[in-house]
Amino acid sequence: xxxxxxxxxxxxxxxxxxxxxxxxxxxxxxxxxxxxxxxxxxxxxxxxxxxxxxxxxxxxxxxxxxxxxxxxxxxxxxxxxxxxxxxxxxxxxxxxxxxxxxxxxxxxxxxxxxxxxxxxxxxxxxxxxxxxxxxxxxxxxxxxxxxxxxxxxxxxxxxxxxxxxxxxxxxxxxxxxxxxxxxxxxxxxxxxxxxxxxxxxxxxxxxxxxxxxxxxxxxxxxxxxxxxxx
Amino acid sequence: xxxxxxxxxxxxxxxxxxxxxxxxxxxxxxxxxxxxxxxxxxxxxxxxxxxxxxxxxxxxxxxxxxxxxxxxxxxxxxxxxxxxxxxxxxxxxxxxxxxxxxxxxxxxxxxxxxxxxxxxxxxxxxxxxxxxxxxxxxxxxxxxxxxxxxxxxxxxxxxxxxxxxxxxxxxxxxxxxxxxxxxxxxxxxxxxxxxxxxxxxxxxxxxxxxxxxxxxxxxxxxxxxxxxxxxxxxxxxxxxxxxxxxxxxxxxxxxxxxxxxxxxxxxxxxxxxxxxxxxxxxxxxxxxxxxxxxxxxxxxxxxxxxxxxxxxxxxxxxxxxxxxxxxxxxxxxxxxxxxxxxxxxxxxxxxxxxxxxxxxxxxxxxxxxxxxxxxxxxxxxxxxxxxxxxxxxxxxxxxxxxxxxxxxxxxxxxxxxxxxxxxxxxxxxxxxxxxxxxxxxxxxxxxxx
Numbered sequence: 001x002x003x004x005x006x007x008x009x010x011x012x013x014x015x016x017x018x019x020x021x022x023x024x025x026x027x028x029x030x031x032x033x034x035x036x037x038x039x040x041x042x043x044x045x046x047x048x049x050x051x052x053x054x055x056x057x058x059x060x061x062x063x064x065x066x067x068x069x070x071x072x073x074x075x076x077x078x079x080x081x082x083x084x085x086x087x088x089x090x091x092x093x094x095x096x097x098x099x100x101x102x103x104x105x106x107x108x109x110x111x112x113x114x115x116x117x118x119x120x121x122x123x124x125x126x127x128x129x130x131x132x133x134x135x136x137x138x139x140x141x142x143x144x145x146x147x148x149x150x151x152x153x154x155x156x157x158x159x160x161x162x163x164x165x166x167x168x169x170x171x172x173x174x175x176x177x178x179x180x181x182x183x184x185x186x187x188x189x190x191x192x193x194x195x196x197x198x199x200x201x202x203x204x205x206x207x208x209x210x211x212x213x214x215x216x217x218x219x220x221x222x223x224x225x226x227x228x229x230x
Numbered sequence: 231x232x233x234x235x236x237x238x239x240x241x242x243x244x245x246x247x248x249x250x251x252x253x254x255x256x257x258x259x260x261x262x263x264x265x266x267x268x269x270x271x272x273x274x275x276x277x278x279x280x281x282x283x284x285x286x287x288x289x290x291x292x293x294x295x296x297x298x299x300x301x302x303x304x305x306x307x308x309x310x311x312x313x314x315x316x317x318x319x320x321x322x323x324x325x326x327x328x329x330x331x332x333x334x335x336x337x338x339x340x341x342x343x344x345x346x347x348x349x350x351x352x353x354x355x356x357x358x359x360x361x362x363x364x365x366x367x368x369x370x371x372x373x374x375x376x377x378x379x380x381x382x383x384x385x386x387x388x389x390x391x392x393x394x395x396x397x398x399x400x401x402x403x404x405x406x407x408x409x410x411x412x413x414x415x416x417x418x419x420x421x422x423x424x425x426x427x428x429x430x431x432x433x434x435x436x437x438x439x440x441x442x443x444x445x446x447x448x449x450x451x452x453x454x455x456x457x458x459x460x461x462x463x464x465x466x467x468x469x470x471x472x473x474x475x476x477x478x479x480x481x482x483x484x485x486x487x488x489x490x491x492x493x494x495x496x497x498x499x500x501x502x503x504x505x506x507x508x509x510x511x512x513x514x515x516x517x518x519x520x521x522x523x524x525x526x527x528x529x530x531x532x533x534x535x536x537x538x539x540x541x542x543x544x545x546x547x548x549x550x551x552x553x554x555x556x557x558x559x560x561x562x563x564x565x566x567x568x569x570x571x572x573x574x575x576x577x578x579x580x581x582x583x584x585x586x587x588x589x590x591x592x593x594x595x596x597x598x599x600x601x602x603x604x605x606x607x608x609x610x611x612x613x614x615x616x617x618x619x620x621x622x623x624x625x626x627x628x629x630x631x632x633x634x635x636x637x638x639x640x641x642x643x644x645x646x647x648x649x650x651x652x653x654x655x656x657x658x659x660x661x662x663x664x665x666x667x668x669x670x671x672x673x674x675x676x677x678x679x
Binding site: 101142 | 292
């Protein structure tokens with residue numbers, strides 16, 4: 001019997017018919033009670049540009065603004081879970097308290113997100129700033145990808161010594177300058193590839209659009225972006 | 231104050247200390263350092279909390295390499311394999327208080343006095359003792375004499391408890407009894423910073439940040455912990471005390487293991503089966519709840535009962551097992567009892583402290599609560615209603631504690647306790663048996679009025 005990664009209770013579940021037939025048991029890192037508190041976004045109507053829960057499937061105000069600013073990008077951001085109170089607690093424990101083991105709770109979701117739609121795709125995690133590496137020691141997005149056994153390339157680097165995005169106001173975030181650079185000898189890797197930018201949380205979209213805007217200069221075949229929470 | 235004071239008897243992660251107060255090379259040579267995660271027979275153990283390291287593999291770390299970390303005491307700050315723990319030997323540098331530390335004037339019942347003398351002797355002789363006293367026996371007052379003598383003997387004293395609420399309840403009482411002694415209250419979300427004090431009130435988690443610091447350690451409500459955290463509590467206690475020291479365990483509901491040790495005389499015990507006012511413990515009466523679904527509609531028996539209590543102007547607590555259920559019940563109660571003032575409180579409530587103190591002041595007719603008010607809280611003159619007493623959060627100990635909320639004051643010693651349940655569980659039967667047993671013991675000793 002496994003224990004829930006979050007509440008340490010025993011994980012109880014009913015085996016599905018598919019599992020019985022295929023003899024392949026699904027990995028359940030969270031117990032039913034905890035996984036229920038995470039709200040899957042695909043059960044709601046969402047903005048087609050950023051996966052935000054909204055009444056219409058058309059682009060939301062923010063996405064329209066992004067389109068205007070970066071007309072060439074046309075990102076369709078995909079996210080799995082709503083960033084609600086429970087998700088916030090989990091992220092806090094994972095990123096800020098540094099409970100790396102929690103990465104395993106989301107390996108199925110990460111696999112689902114980065115499932116290669118086309119060949120010659122390249123998974124690119126968003127890098128964290130040097131000061132974050134000093135205090136935290138790990139890049140949460142890379143950990144998520146590693147626990148899902150997804151291959152990725154460290155194409156980008158965070159060149160700015162700056163404050164954390166999560167400590168800023170919305171306006172400050174939207175106005176922050178390009179923090180990323182492409183690492184040496186990585187330009188060739190990008191060309192002609194289908195890029196998948198991976199981040200842990202999508203809040204204003206600023207980070208993802210910075211990354212996409214930079215990467216688009218090196219002639220990739222396509223750019224898509226995904227995150228765990230929205 | 232020199233930096234040394236912050237390290238006497240502490241057990242802290244070097245990296246955290248260094249980033250806060252920058253130790254010089256000379257200072258570094260004088261402190262004791264040891265690896266935070268040790269390897270014994272191929273197994274890794276966290277030196278701070280004593281738990282076996284559960285992390286399956288090393289993760290990228292701030293040291294540049296990959297390190298294991300301890301996930302059990304993460305709440306106190308991450309302990310990584312590359313960390314070291316530092317400590318300075320406790321020198322007991324306290325200013326003596328004249329003429330005596332204890333300023334409490336009050337009188338103890340005969341039973342309390344006996345226990346109080348036993349406790350002082352145990353502290354003096356650096357021994358261990360369990361004080362098994364029923365809820366409302368006046369445990370805190372019995373400690374005063376022993377603690378006062380220890381403080382006068384320049385000993386460092388800690389009172390630890392698993393619950394923050396109990397900590398907050400104890401602090402003002404001790405501050406009043408020992409007004410001139412330096413006192414620190416340590417708990418997770420505490421606002422004040424750590425200072426070096428002779429008297430420390432702490433949650434048991436905070437105890438993990440001490441090493442060989444205390445001459446006297448008193449652990450209140452030792453059974454308040456969920457079972458799996460017990461090992462950590464005992465490790466923390468063993469680490470925080472000096473080699474020559476005394477430990478006192480206080481409890482109203484000892485677990486089976488402790489009862490066994492008491493019966494086998496492996497640990498000295500003072501047993502107080504009666505309350506300080508000499509009235510027997512209220513024995514819970516059991517009432518049938520027709521089914522779970524009816525809880526959402528408020529069972530008619532229960533509703534009448536509440537109505538009756540309200541008509542008689544009696545105040546009461548309603549215990550409900552989970553926050554989810556509480557929200558359901560509250561919706562109904564708001565409609566049924568709209569003319570009365572009441573509220574609900576649970577562990578995630580930000581106004582928890584305010585609501586409890588409002589109830590204490592009599593501004594509410596009744597208060598609906600989860601098990602957070604189960605222990606360590608004294609509200610005078612109240613009755614108790616437990617809904618769904620068969621729920622698994624209500625263990626025997628929990629129910630005994632809940633029943634112990636009633637009839638605590640001299641003025642209103644015969645509180646009523648009612649358990650509403652659909653079926654009887656071991657916990658319910660055990661709790662009733664335990665309470666009756668204690669009453670019998672008390673009347674045999676002639677302690678009841």
